[in-house]
Amino acid sequence: MSLISCGRTLVAGEAGGELLSAELGLSFWGGVDPRTGIVIDQHHPLCNRSLAGRVLAIPSGRGSCSGSGVLLELILNGHAPAAIVISEREEILTLGAMVAEVVFDRSIPVLRVDREVFARIGEYQYARVAGSSLQLLHEPPAENGQPIPAQHGSSEDTTIHLDPIDQAFLSGEHGKAAQVAMRLLLRMAAVQEAEAFMDVSQVHVDGCIYTGPASLRFAEMLVAWGARVRVPTTLNAISVDKRRWRAQGVADDLGRPASALAGAYHAMGAEPSFTCAPYLLETAPKFGEQVGWAESNAVVYANSVIGARTMKYPDYLDICIALTGRAPLAGCHLDAGRRATLALNVEMPRDTDDSFWPLLGYCCGSVCGTEIPLIRGLETSAAEPDALKAFGAAFATVAAAPMFHIAGITPEADGQSPERQVRIELSALQQAWEALNTAASPEIGLVSLGNPHFSLGEFAHLAALVRGRTKAADVAIVVTCGRAVFEGAAQAGHVAEAEAFGVQFVNDTCWCMLGEPVIPPAVRTLMTNSGKYAHYAPGLVGRGVRFGSMAACVEAACSGRAQLEPPAWLI
Structure with missing residues (x-):
């Protein structure tokens, strides 16, 4: 049957x-x-x-x-x-x-x-x-079996309202690149059940990450078709440190196409910001601003913490929005698309360290799936932006939802009253700890920090933790960060203090794109304070992972060993 x-x-x-x-x-x-x-x-x-x-x-x-x-x-x-x-x-x-x-x-x-x-x-x-x-x-279909009735129809078939500018893009009046971009936007608008398009003030492009030959072919085709962005556009972290990949020993078969891909988006008029944390830039949007951002952690932070408005735009749709300045009026761009449909009730443990936030984000994201949650129980936590950054990155790693609300903390949490409720117990945080700590051995060879990219506050925290200390000779400690924040940290003296300890800095790219030799081939286990990277690293780079707070990471860099037991607040 x-x-x-x-x-x-x-x-x-x-x-x-x-x-x-x-x-x-x-x-x-x-x-x-x-x-x-x-x-x-x-x-x-x-x-x-x-x-x-x-x-x-x-x-x-x-x-x-x-x-x-x-x-x-x-x-x-x-x-x-x-x-x-x-x-x-x-x-x-x-x-x-x-x-x-x-x-x-x-x-x-x-x-x-x-x-x-x-x-x-x-x-x-x-x-x-x-x-x-x-x-x-239940069985393989017979080669000459009865065909099932097929109802074909492109998702481009839609009654969406088109303004004159949309029609001009679609007809090719602004060139082939903008025409193709509008065709893709129209297809996605139908999927999103949008009724019209809207202007956006800025775009953050994630499609500059090199996934393989197709990503470069797509960008170079746009350039050949005369593509130029119509609104201010920043670029996400790319797959290499564009200025130093050769010195770092990155192979030509990655370094050249990855650098060429970044160059293609720059040729379209995008700013070479090369950061996965565009909310740290001076150009970050304001509350209520309509933008077109890609990069999962950036989308979640913009929507949830800033209160700007963007969908979780896929790679390639981001540049389509940049080439037209238009986006479907749907989802999180609308009040109705920002409402919480699930309440997550958290009992916050006492005396937590900064590993609490990515662990909780990982738990909440795993529970909510596609639903936007309202998180209760953190009202007295006084969560700082870096804590919310770490929470949001881990949340976005395992969730499909484009945002969250935290009662008493994020700007749109007031008035949210979802009926369905789930309790996040301490046991859930303990399970997340076990899931993110995949290495059985306490011996580590690398400490990886900066996923998402380091903020100025994280630079200051790291500088304070390493001041007057000595790193183990056989442990590397590497921080990824955007160019703009790195320059600010250098002026503040944080870079010099960290380098005195032995910290290496990589710009332009981040840990989800890094492999050997930036990760030394002999390293079998790494340690990170990023819930996002702790999740992805075993599959991406084939290493075991120990996860912990930034202070625990510095301790491991000094001793060459990670603590196998959870922190005291989690026991």
């Missing part, structure tokens, strides 16, 4: 194959190898499984906005899933398939089905997608 149902076509097409399903969303960036299609996220139930040629069924994407770039690489190199079936709102993977179709004339179908249908997918071993139809089977 088979089950046939209909869903909503996000990207049209027809495909079938072995079914690979999970009840947990998957971040393609940091979770899937863009060269092979093998799942590398060691925290995911599909870890070590190949997506190539299979029908992938997951509730949604999650985590990094660069997942669209990874899917595009897989589609163009032949290691993509045959089709993707989802049950929740999903834009990152959908956009990757759209870019493949619109720009490269290759794609895979993406279908959204009801939650009730998705709940039964695990009962089956094979699936076929045809337009809006899904067939689930």
Whole structure:
């Protein structure tokens, strides 16, 4: 027996194959190898499984906005899933398939089905997608079997209102690059059920991260088509330190294309800010400002902590917004799209250190999925921006939601009253600690700090922790940071104090893009204070991880050993 149902076509097409399903969303960036299609996220139930040629069924994407770039690489190199079936709102993977179709004339179908249908997918071993139809089977489909009814229709078909400027972009009056950008924006507007477009004041582009040859091909095509940004545009951290990658020993086959990709976006008029923490720049948006940001932690911080308004824009849609200055009026751009639908009640432990915030962010993100949460119980914590930065980065790593509210702390928390409630117990924080500490050995060879990029406050904190101390000779300690913050820290004297201890600094890129030789080949275990990097590092660089506070990281740099036990506040 088979089950046939209909869903909503996000990207049209027809495909079938072995079914690979999970009840947990998957971040393609940091979770899937863009060269092979093998799942590398060691925290995911599909870890070590190949997506190539299979029908992938997951509730949604999650985590990094660069997942669209990874899917595009897989589609163009032949290691993509045959089709993707989802049950929740999903834009990152959908956009990757759209870019493949619109720009490269290759794609895979993406279908959204009801939650009730998705709940039964695990009962089956094979699936076929045809337009809006899904067939689930226990046995491989016969080659000459009865075709399932297919309802084809592009998600570009929409009744969205177009202003004269939108029509001008679409007709090609402003050049081919802007025309292609508007086509992609129109497709995404239909997915988001937007009724119109809106102006944005600035854009932060995440698509400058080098995911493989396709990412460079896309950017260079835009440049060849005369692409120029129409609003102020900053660039995310790229895949190498653009000024020093050769001196750092980075191989040409990464350094050259990654640097060329950054150069292509700069040629379009984007500012070479090269930071994953654009909220630390002087150009950071103000409360209520409508912007078009990508980079998962930046989106969450902008929406939640600043109160600016942006969707969690996928890579490649970000530059489309920059080329037009237009974005779909939907989701977090609207009051209704910013409301909390889930309350997370936290009992804050006493005498916590700064590892509390990424641990809690990891817990909250794991629970909420696509829902925007209101977090209660932290009203007296006096959370500083760096704490919220660490919380938001870990939250965005495992959640699909574009923002959070924290009662008494974030600017839009007042008046939020979701009915559904979940309690975050101390045991959940303990489980997060165990999940992020994947190395059994206490011996470490590298301390990695700055994911997201270091702030000036973190520079000052580190300088105070290392003052008058001596680092172990066989332990490297490396900080990644943006150029602007690094210059400010140098003027304040923090860089000199850290370098006296033995800290090395890397600009332009961050830990999610770094590998050997910046990570010494002999290092088997690293330590970090980043919940985001503790999650991604085992899959990205094949190292065990110890996680802890910044003070614990400095202690480990001095002794060469990490403390295996959780901090006292967590016991």
